[in-house]
Amino acid sequence: MKIKSIESFVLFDKLKESFYFSQWEYTERRICIVKITTDSGHVGWGEGYGPAGIIKAGIQHLAQFIIGMDSLETETIWNTMYRRTLDYARRGILVSAISAIDVALWDLKGKIMQQPVYMLLGGKKRDCVIPYATGLYFTKCNNLDEKLCDEAKAYVGMGFKAMKMKVGLGIERDIELVGKIRETIGNDINLMVDSNHAYNLREAIQLANGIEKYNIGWFEEPISPEFYDQYYELRLKTSIPIAGGECEYLRYGFQTLLSSKSVDIIQPDICSTGGITEAKRIATLATVYGVDLVPHSWGTGIALSAAAHFITNLDIVSGRMNSQICYMEYDRSENGLRDELTHNSIVFENGIIMLGDKPGLGFELNEDALYKYTLKE
Numbered sequence: 001m002k003i004k005s006i007e008s009f010v011l012f013d014k015l016k017e018s019f020y021f022s023q024w025e026y027t028e029r030r031i032c033i034v035k036i037t038t039d040s041g042h043v044g045w046g047e048g049y050g051p052a053g054i055i056k057a058g059i060q061h062l063a064q065f066i067i068g069m070d071s072l073e074t075e076t077i078w079n080t081m082y083r084r085t086l087d088y089a090r091r092g093i094l095v096s097a098i099s100a101i102d103v104a105l106w107d108l109k110g111k112i113m114q115q116p117v118y119m120l121l122g123g124k125k126r127d128c129v130i131p132y133a134t135g136l137y138f139t140k141c142n143n144l145d146e147k148l149c150d151e152a153k154a155y156v157g158m159g160f161k162a163m164k165m166k167v168g169l170g171i172e173r174d175i176e177l178v179g180k181i182r183e184t185i186g187n188d189i190n191l192m193v194d195s196n197h198a199y200n201l202r203e204a205i206q207l208a209n210g211i212e213k214y215n216i217g218w219f220e221e222p223i224s225p226e227f228y229d230q231y232y233e234l235r236l237k238t239s240i241p242i243a244g245g246e247c248e249y250l251r252y253g254f255q256t257l258l259s260s261k262s263v264d265i266i267q268p269d270i271c272s273t274g275g276i277t278e279a280k281r282i283a284t285l286a287t288v289y290g291v292d293l294v295p296h297s298w299g300t301g302i303a304l305s306a307a308a309h310f311i312t313n314l315d316i317v318s319g320r321m322n323s324q325i326c327y328m329e330y331d332r333s334e335n336g337l338r339d340e341l342t343h344n345s346i347v348f349e350n351g352i353i354m355l356g357d358k359p360g361l362g363f364e365l366n367e368d369a370l371y372k373y374t375l376k377e
């Protein structure tokens, strides 16, 4: 079961309609995925989150250190990749490259062992995960309010029990839009907001206080991820739970976030924070601090499947007879790569996601879509 080859692909799709959030506009999707093949002919697929071309270069750099290693030794391989890059890349894109390879190795291990990844992680802690719709991005149009309300209504119609909207257009405008979405979806749907660190502390407090009346599930990345102490101060000044962590890497980054008491919910992205191996360690760390974990996920069916398996196994310290909801981020913004690259990765029905017992991450890769979307060099 030795690693025989590691191939990476940059997938590209031009969006039909561009959209934006508080920082910039998206006009395309560009994602790096990786295929690992063993000498036994088994294949595993992984994905990195972040600038695809740089992740591809990172994967090519890492490949030389791990080709020939036993693919089942996921921790040994992880440590090799980490130690070979630690001196010049303690955080950032090279960790995304490590993550992509690690996710592929877990998929591979599941296929070799004929077990779903959640079983290899320690078992199925819940029968289903509850996806929340990530969408409600801004678009350039003259009827944004109406468009967002229609989109929110559509998510309710699809059976979603929760959704997340973007904020970051300015405090008064955000409060107005959040109010309109709450009115549209009613009080039974959980509504979260995400400013993608658009605000300073004073502004974030003002916005949080302005939207508290709309019963907000969490306020994500209110402030720049650099300001751990300010996150803590914000937590003291609002009843809305504060979420963050999609820009953190490795358990060391999360240790800083958690020990600063910065957030109520941590949001590691499995495809950038160090893969499934490291995400499992981060989850353990979260239980030490008694903080909830909802992974960030914004990629293809590979990333979504990795998140779903991880959440299926996720350990939660607090417990009760009516078991606690475990959310999964389920991006609904336009993404042809997500929709076409994998078959049977995620089955969404009646507001829940159920995972089957197929080995590995449980999807089949659509080779036609891989060919169609791979950027030709």
Ligand SMILES: [Mg+2]
Pocket: 194, 196, 220, 221, 246
């Ligand atoms: Mg976010």
